Structures are given as C-alpha cells and as structure tokens.
Amino acid sequence: MDQISAVSWPKGLSQVPFHVYQDPELLHQEQRLLFEGPVWNYLCLETEIPNPGDWRTTFVGRMPVVVVRTETGAVAAFENRCVHRGALICLDNAGNSKDFTCVYHAWRYDLSGNLKSIAFRKGVNGKGGMPDDFRAEDHATRKLRIETISGLVFGTFSGATPALEAFIGPEVAAALRINASRKLQVIGRFTEVLPNNWKLYAENVRDSYHASLLHVFFATFRINRLSQGGGINVSPNGGCALSTTLAPTDAADTSYSDIRSVDDSLRLSDPSTLDAENEHGDAVRQQILSIFPSFAMQRTYNVMAIRQFIPRGVDKTDLNWVYLGYAGDTPTLRRRRLKQLNLAGPAGFVSMEDGCIGNFVERGSVAAPDGVSLLEMGGAGTESQESRASETAIRGFWKMWRGIMGQ
Amino acid sequence: MNTEQLNRLNAEYAAAIDDDRLEQWPNFFEADCLYKITSAENLRDGNEAGIVYADSRAMLADRVLALRRANIYERQTYRHIVGTPRVTGPDTAETPFLVVRTMRDGRMDLFVAGRYRDRLRNDGGTLTFRERFVICDSSHFDTLVAIPL
Numbered sequence: 057m058d059q060i061s062a063v064s065w066p067k068g069l070s071q072v073p074f075h076v077y078q079d080p081e082l083l084h085q086e087q088r089l090l091f092e093g094p095v096w097n098y099l100c101l102e103t104e105i106p107n108p109g110d111w112r113t114t115f116v117g118r119m120p121v122v123v124v125r126t127e128t129g130a131v132a133a134f135e136n137r138c139v140h141r142g143a144l145i146c147l148d149n150a151g152n153s154k155d156f157t158c159v160y161h162a163w164r165y166d167l168s169g170n171l172k173s174i175a176f177r178k179g180v181n182g183k184g185g186m187p188d189d190f191r192a193e194d195h196a197t198r199k200l201r202i203e204t205i206s207g208l209v210f211g212t213f214s215g216a217t218p219a220l221e222a223f224i225g226p227e228v229a230a231a232l233r234i235n236a237s238r239k240l241q242v243i244g245r246f247t248e249v250l251p252n253n254w255k256l257y258a259e260n261v262r263d264s265y266h267a268s269l270l271h272v273f274f275a276t277f278r279i280n281r282l283s284q285g286g287g288i289n290v291s292p293n294g295g296c297a298l299s300t301t302l303a304p305t306d307a308a309d310t311s312y313s314d315i316r317s318v319d320d321s322l323r324l325s326d327p328s329t330l331d332a333e334n335e336h337g338d339a340v341r342q343q344i345l346s347i348f349p350s351f352a353m354q355r356t357y358n359v360m361a362i363r364q365f366i367p368r369g370v371d372k373t374d375l376n377w378v379y380l381g382y383a384g385d386t387p388t389l390r391r392r393r394l395k396q397l398n399l400a401g402p403a404g405f406v407s408m409e410d411g412c413i414g415n416f417v418e419r420g421s422v423a424a425p426d427g428v429s430l431l432e433m434g435g436a437g438t439e440s441q442e443s444r445a446s447e448t449a450i451r452g453f454w455k456m457w458r459g460i461m462g463q
Numbered sequence: 464m465n466t467e468q469l470n471r472l473n474a475e476y477a478a479a480i481d482d483d484r485l486e487q488w489p490n491f492f493e494a495d496c497l498y499k500i501t502s503a504e505n506l507r508d509g510n511e512a513g514i515v516y517a518d519s520r521a522m523l524a525d526r527v528l529a530l531r532r533a534n535i536y537e538r539q540t541y542r543h544i545v546g547t548p549r550v551t552g553p554d555t556a557e558t559p560f561l562v563v564r565t566m567r568d569g570r571m572d573l574f575v576a577g578r579y580r581d582r583l584r585n586d587g588g589t590l591t592f593r594e595r596f597v598i599c600d601s602s603h604f605d606t607l608v609a610i611p612l
C-alpha cells in the first residue's frame with residue numbers, strides 16, 4: 057500500500073478519512089505518540105499476579121511488556137526487551153520468577169526491570185569482558201508508571217498522563233467499581249484475530265447505534281434496543297465512554313417494525329440460555345465501557361468480559377478476551393455465566409458479528425483513502441447523551457486521537 | 464465401544480457439518496449433553512468457560528437456528544479431517560482433528576487443530592455424545608467461529 061503521511065482532515069469530528077485506517081506510517085506514529093504517550097494502557101488484572109514474582113506478558117501497542125508483582129507487593133511493568141541485544145526477556149504468557157535472565161547472554165534483571173548482573177562481565181582469565189566504566193545501573197529497561205483501579209492494572213510511559221481516575225471520568229470509574237465489587241476470577245481467555253485496523257474496533261465498542269441493528273440477538277430478545285432506557289456518558293477528554301442499556305418496559309415496542317434485526321418469530325428451544333440473575337440490584341441490562349486507547353469491559357446480563365485490542369499490523373488486530381466471574385459465584389450463577397457467554401467472544405451470537413464488521417469496512421473502503429466515514433448521529437459534539445442513537449462516543453475517540461497525534 | 468464404532472460416529476458427525484446438514488448436528492448428542500469449545504491452555508489453567516458452551520441438545524439446536532436466521536457472517540465451509548480415535552476408558556475417547564476453512568472468495572486456511580475429548584453413550588452399538596469437549600491447540604481464532612467444530 058502507498059504511504060500517505062500527510063493526513064488531511066475534514067473540519068470537525070463528524071468525518072473521518074479512510075486513510076487513517078490504511079496508512080502503515082501512521083501505525084509507527086501511533087506507537088511513539090499515542091501508545092507510548094499520554095494514555096493509560098490496560099496491562100492485566102491484579103488477580104492474575106497475586107504473589108511476589110508473579111508476572112504476565114502483554115503489549116502496549118506493538119511493544120512487548122512484562123507486568124510483575126514485586127517483592128514489596130507493588131506492581132511494576134517494563135518493556136520486554138533486553139538492554140543488551142534486544143531479545144525478549146520473558147518468553148511465556150505468565151509465570152513466577154525471583155528475577156529475569158535473558159536467554160541470549162544471561163543478562164539478569166530484578167523484578168522491577170533493573171539490570172543486576174552481566175555474565176562474564178570481567179571476561180575470562182583476565183581477558184575480554186565489559187569496559188571498566190560500564191555501569192549496570194545506567195541500563196534499566198523502559199519502565200511504565202502504574203495505576204490500578206478496581207483490580208485493573210494500567211500503565212503509561214508519559215509523565216504528562218493525568219491521574220487514571222481523572223482520565224477515565226467519573227461515570228466509567230463508577231461502573232468499574234460495580235464490576236469489581238466482588239473478587240474477580242478469570243474463567244476463560246481467548247483471542248480473536250481481527251483482519252482490520254485496531255481503530256475500527258475501538259470505534260465499534262463505542263458505537264451504541266449499531267448494536268441493535270447489526271445484532272439480531274440483541275434486538276429480538278430485547279437485550280439491547282435503542283428504545284430501551286439508558287444513555288451514553290463520555291469522559292471530558294472524549295476518549296472514554298460508558299454506554300448503558302436498561303431493562304425493557306412491558307410496553308409494546310413498534311420502533312423496529314421495518315428493521316431486519318427484529319425477528320419476532322425467532323424462539324429459543326432452550327430459553328435458559330438467557331436466564332439472568334440481577335447481581336447488582338440495578339436496572340442495567342447491558343453496559344459497555346471503554347478506556348482510550350484499547351480497552352473495553354462489558355457487562356451483559358451475567359456476562360462480564362474484558363476486551364483488549366492489540367495492533368499487529370496496519371490491518372491486523374489481536375482482540376484478547378478475558379471472561380470473568382466472581383470467586384464467590386454459586387454454581388448456579390457460574391453456570392448462567394458460562395451459558396450466557398455464548399453471546400460473547402469469537403463464536404458469540406453477538407460478538408462474532410463485531411469480529412467481521414471491521415473487515416467489511418476495510419474491504420469496502422480500500423479504494424477510497426480520501427473518502428470519509430460519516431459520524432453525524434446525535435450531532436457533532438462529544439457530550440454525554442440520553443439517546444444511544446448517537447455517535448458521540450466515537451467522535452470522542454477521534455477528539456482524543458487527533459489531540460494526541462497532532463492532527 | 465470400539466474404534467470402528469467411534470470412526471463411524473466421527474465420520475458421520477464431520478460429514479453433517481461439512482455438508483451443511485447442520486440441523487442434524489444436535490442429533491449426535493444426548494438431550495442433556497455438554498458441548499464445549501475451549502483450548503488446551505484454558506483446560507490447563509482450569510478455566511471453565513468455552514467460546515461455545517451448551518448444556519442441552521436444545522442449546523445446540525438454538526445455535527443452528529441462530530446461524531441460519533440471525534447471525535451475520537460470510538459464507539464459508541469446513542472440511543474436517545478426523546484422526547484415529549484413542550479409547551481412554553469404558554465410555555471415553557480422544558480423537559485428533561484438523562479443520563480447513565474455505566471462504567466464499569476462495570481463501571482456504573488451516574483453521575483449527577485440536578482434539579475431541581468425548582464421553583459417550585453406547586446403545587447397542589450406536590454411540591451418542593454425553594459430552595464432547597473440542598479442545599483447540601490454540602486459543603487464537605481467525606475472525607470468528609460461526610459453524611460448529
């Protein structure tokens with residue numbers, strides 16, 4: 057693909073030129089300015105690294121990163137790259153170690169990512185070895201600043217990133233607290249390899265307008281219709297959002313009468329799939345929260361899931377799903393989660409459609425780099441709105457993206 | 464229960480899916496079956512959730528109904544290549560498999576490698592699944608898993 061480095065934007069936030077999903081050069085700029093810039097990158101759950109020495113590997117944009125519980129019980133994170141020759145320091149997804157030793161030349165790091173020792177530093181028999189003025193303490197890995205909220209670990213490389221709670225805004229923070237009101241437990245991990253630019257997925261999780269139109273399951277079974285109560289909250293910086301759908305009322309709803317996604321003749325042979333418990337004593341039926349740049353968390357009935365999207369190339373994204381329950385789930389509630397999870401993930405009655413839709417955009421717009429995606433539902437701003445028939449949160453994403461990228 | 468009976472069951476099962484006779488797929492299972500698609504890593508870590516989890520034959524029928532009438536995905540077919548079953552107990556077996564997926568535009572990929580871990584009911588030589596765990600070698604899936612494995 058040709059490189060298009062000079063991105064020209066229409067005025068306002070309501071139009072996005074397609075080449076921002078297509079330009080390979082932008083991916084490099086995003087790595088430097090955005091993922092390593094003033095944002096909070098989701099790293100892992102605290103419950104995944106409970107004990108000193110527990111670590112997991114993940115990514116900040118394309119950068120490999122290690123997240124670790126140190127001897128003091130604090131969480132540290134650093135670039136997973138040996139300062140010597142650049143090899144990965146940690147090779148697996150997770151583990152427990154006293155320290156880290158690069159396999160290539162046995163350079164050793166402590167749990168915080170500080171270089172502690174170098175094999176044959178003084179050479180052999182007085183010959184070879186490192187220069188006398190080499191100081192290990194001058195060669196630490198690149199470290200992230202860490203903040204946690206509701207059991208979620210986030211990291212940033214920039215000193216300019218505001219405090220995490222100010223960054224995500226009060227509504228997203230309140231929703232996270234409800235999700236984490238009991239001890240979280242991972243009950244499944246799967247990855248969907250998406251054939252599209254990561255930003256198309258970031259838009260999709262903020263797109264409350266599409267959910268009941270693309271997804272027959274949502275509309276037909278009244279899990280999520282635009283005519284149900286709820287609303288969309290956008291953080292002051294634009295980048296984070298909370299979309300809430302409340303339980304339907306008993307009133308007849310004719311607003312979808314001509315729309316494909318409602319099929320009243322569709323009946324489940326085993327309706328127990330959608331039997332839900334009201335866990336939190338509220339009227340919320342579905343909630344999707346998103347944190348810029350690449351994190352979303354959903355609650356749909358008794359489904360709880362984290363989605364982390366990692367760019368693998370300009371047109372390839374790993375969507376990491378982490379399915380969650382609470383450690384104290386009754387067997388009945390746990391089984392409900394397992395059954396309702398048929399809605400989510402790579403084979404989800406709802407989520408499988410989000411898996412392919414980004415690629416439909418990629419293929420539809422391949423010859424239209426200067427064409428634009430229209431985002432005019434619900435006005436031109438990025439304010440919170442009562443109606444979810446709105447693209448306000450997607451405009452919010454672009455407000456933050458453009459601010460950080462200087463475009 | 465012997466290898467020949469298992470081979471016959473697996474061949475019919477694969478043909479029902481690959482020939483797009485999905486409505487017949489639930490009939491290979493008991494009414495109160497358990498069908499789950501998971502991965503070796505999730506199994507090792509003790510994670511209970513699957514990407515598909517059905518604890519009744521009716522849930523399997525609902526999945527077929529959803530694929531036929533509700534879900535949006537591009538036209539595609541599978542070709543299951545099922546290996547030799549290994550009898551692991553009086554009513555259990557494990558069988559390796561590969562699935563090649565062909566998309567409507569002709570793209571063809573090795574989609575999933577894995578093994579079936581089965582618990583069976585033997586009714587006078589006719590086998591049905593009490594449990595079929597589809598244990599994929601990888602936890603990564605290209606785009607989506609629409610058709611059952």
